[in-house]
Amino acid sequence: MIGLEDATVRFGSRIIIEALSFSVPVGRTLAILGPNGRGKTTTLKAMLGFQRLDDGRRVAPDIVGYVPQTGTSNQRYRALDVAVMGRAAHLGIFGQPGPEDFRIAHSALERAGAARFADHYFDRLSGGERQLVLLARAIATGSQVLVLDEPAAALDLHNQERLLALLNTLRQPRDKAIVFTTHDPNHALSTADDALLMMPDGQPPLFGPVAETITPEHLESLYGVPMRVVELAGPSGETHRAVLPAFAGIRAA
Amino acid sequence: MAALTQDETAPMVRRAHLARQTLVFAGLLALFAVAFVVSLCVGRFSVPATRALELIWLGATDPWRELTTIDERIVLLVRAPRVVLAALAGAGLALSGAALQGVFRNPLVSPDILGISQGAAFGGALGIMLGVWGFPLISMVFISGMAAVILVGLISRINGRSETITVILSGLVVSSMFSAVVSLLQFVADPNTSLPAIVYWLMGSFATATWERTLIAAPGLIIGGVLLWMLRFRLNILSLDESEAQSLGAKTNRERWMVFGLIAVIVGSQVAVSGIIGWIGIVIPHACRLLVGHDHRALLPASVVLGAGFMVIIDTLARTATAAEIPLGVITALVGAPIFAMLLRNHYRERNGS
Numbered sequence: 166m167i168g169l170e171d172a173t174v175r176f177g178s179r180i181i182i183e184a185l186s187f188s189v190p191v192g193r194t195l196a197i198l199g200p201n202g203r204g205k206t207t208t209l210k211a212m213l214g215f216q217r218l219d220d221g222r223r224v225a226p227d228i229v230g231y232v233p234q235t236g237t238s239n240q241r242y243r244a245l246d247v248a249v250m251g252r253a254a255h256l257g258i259f260g261q262p263g264p265e266d267f268r269i270a271h272s273a274l275e276r277a278g279a280a281r282f283a284d285h286y287f288d289r290l291s292g293g294e295r296q297l298v299l300l301a302r303a304i305a306t307g308s309q310v311l312v313l314d315e316p317a318a319a320l321d322l323h324n325q326e327r328l329l330a331l332l333n334t335l336r337q338p339r340d341k342a343i344v345f346t347t348h349d350p351n352h353a354l355s356t357a358d359d360a361l362l363m364m365p366d367g368q369p370p371l372f373g374p375v376a377e378t379i380t381p382e383h384l385e386s387l388y389g390v391p392m393r394v395v396e397l398a399g400p401s402g403e404t405h406r407a408v409l410p411a412f413a414g415i416r417a418a
Numbered sequence: 419m420a421a422l423t424q425d426e427t428a429p430m431v432r433r434a435h436l437a438r439q440t441l442v443f444a445g446l447l448a449l450f451a452v453a454f455v456v457s458l459c460v461g462r463f464s465v466p467a468t469r470a471l472e473l474i475w476l477g478a479t480d481p482w483r484e485l486t487t488i489d490e491r492i493v494l495l496v497r498a499p500r501v502v503l504a505a506l507a508g509a510g511l512a513l514s515g516a517a518l519q520g521v522f523r524n525p526l527v528s529p530d531i532l533g534i535s536q537g538a539a540f541g542g543a544l545g546i547m548l549g550v551w552g553f554p555l556i557s558m559v560f561i562s563g564m565a566a567v568i569l570v571g572l573i574s575r576i577n578g579r580s581e582t583i584t585v586i587l588s589g590l591v592v593s594s595m596f597s598a599v600v601s602l603l604q605f606v607a608d609p610n611t612s613l614p615a616i617v618y619w620l621m622g623s624f625a626t627a628t629w630e631r632t633l634i635a636a637p638g639l640i641i642g643g644v645l646l647w648m649l650r651f652r653l654n655i656l657s658l659d660e661s662e663a664q665s666l667g668a669k670t671n672r673e674r675w676m677v678f679g680l681i682a683v684i685v686g687s688q689v690a691v692s693g694i695i696g697w698i699g700i701v702i703p704h705a706c707r708l709l710v711g712h713d714h715r716a717l718l719p720a721s722v723v724l725g726a727g728f729m730v731i732i733d734t735l736a737r738t739a740t741a742a743e744i745p746l747g748v749i750t751a752l753v754g755a756p757i758f759a760m761l762l763r764n765h766y767r768e769r770n771g772s
Binding site: 214227233 | 431432435520523648649650651652654655657658659661662664665666667668673707711712713715
């Protein structure tokens with residue numbers, strides 16, 4: 166379980182988040198939605214303990230599986246060696262990873278769909294591939310909590326689909342609390358149970374199940390753009406909801 | 419099909435990697451062994467290699483034996499302590515450089531950057547001027563080296579944490595402060611007695627090596643080195659971005675200062691007995707990164723072996739190339755500066771290219 170209780174963060178006199186409370190129990194997935202500059206990243210940092218809270222409390226396990234947007238790439242490590250770093254917390258400061266840790270790292274790479282480049286150098290991988298390796302490292306920590314910072318921001322549509330499918334397979338066993346930030350409400354609809362909407366102009370953020378929070382009215386005030394929710398037939402006949410901004414479908418004059 | 423070929427190639431890739439690493443380490447060890455023996459043989463009085471090996475064997479099996487013949491005395495009392503000290507110092511400096519570059523995530527920093535060398539130089543120059551010798555001199559060097567690091571720590575710690583860039587700049591500030599004081603000491607030193615001693619010592623040399631001095635420097639170099647080596651996997655973690663390292667459970671600030679402390683112990687011990695020797699800490703780790711990769715689990719041992727071998731070679735050149743001894747600092751700078759310039763250009767070309 167991970168979350169914040171009445172958390173407030175100020176930068177000088179500017180209030181970034183105020184009295185923010187939410188929690189993500191094991192088995193649920195939370196999407197943090199909002200345009201840039203509304204405190205998505207600050208909220209994420211606060212959850213991870215990188216951002217000092219001016220008020221309130223952080224609830225989190227000792228080790229949180231954190232997937233940064235881009236990993237450090239000025240050191241040349243193999244992907245497997247990056248994944249095995251997830252074991253660091255279990256090894257202590259003088260510890261060395263043993264065969265068991267490498268086995269765990271390897272199965273984490275498999276779960277993240279990154280096993281095929283286990284022996285490649287991390288800094289030579291593409292952005293999408295790096296992200297999978299970082300996800301494997303987060304899985305290898307063994308933490309019940311995964312926090313992903315803008316996992317889909319730098320990906321093309323094909324890789325976005327693969328990432329969302331991957332997140333769904335990680336979500337399926339319901340043995341982890343997963344949190345990710347995103348610009349796109351469709352990501353929340355397809356892979357999250359709950360959503361946290363970072364509303365504008367000092368309105369309190371909206372937190373609740375996706376079905377209640379991802380509505381045209383809420384999204385409209387969230388993004389300042391008229392929104393439409395459309396129902397689409399899925400591949401196996403069931404209907405899916407999708408969100409489109411009002412400008413979608415308008416033909417260029 | 420794809421999965422099948424991957425299952426077949428992955429162990430092969432790994433085996434090829436392992437074979438390559440083994441080969442590189444064997445080569446480095448061979449280089450060190452050859453340098454060690456050659457250094458015992460050559461000099462004003464040359465000794466055949468077989469005789470040198472025989473003498474090492476005799477010296478190792480029965481260290482308290484009476485040394486009678488001239489070649490015995492030269493090899494075991496003059497050259498052996500010097501070669502051992504050079505090897506230890508080179509290994510320590512290269513190891514410190516590799517660890518420091520990892521912690522700073524920057525391949526261009528070196529142990530001098532924390533102000534340790536200049537701080538230690540101040541202690542040494544002061545000691546020589548006051549006419550202090552032996553163990554008290556070494557303690558003074560050591561204490562002032564540590565003082566420099568602590569000073570850097572105090573200056574760079576702002577709002578409870580120290581940023582990488584402030585540490586580097588504080589190191590620069592402390593370094594230039596200490597080197598100004600060293601210049602002042604040189605200015606007031608007696609030109610007939612203490613000034614030449616200070617100048618020569620500042621340029622670095624193993625000429626004064628004896629078993630006693632080697633034994634004084636060895637504990638710091640070995641203990642600091644072993645502890646750094648034990649931190650090799652942790653250094654991989656500390657080489658990541660701050661937030662990544664913290665999310666993996668590292669107390670980055672505290673652990674980084676622990677690494678600095680160990681480096682201060684190593685560099686302080688080295689400067690105390692052989693003066694300031696630059697460049698080793700930057701050139702050797704870079705060469706090792708090219709040979710064995712960036713993973714500190716391979717980089718640290720490779721740096722130790724190559725650093726030791728390189729320093730022995732440089733020291734042998736220093737005492738045999740000309741009739742008089744060339745100061746070590748001169749040779750390491752002549753070799754190191756061009757390599758560093760190349761490294762600097764490649765580093766930024768790569769960064770701008772990607």
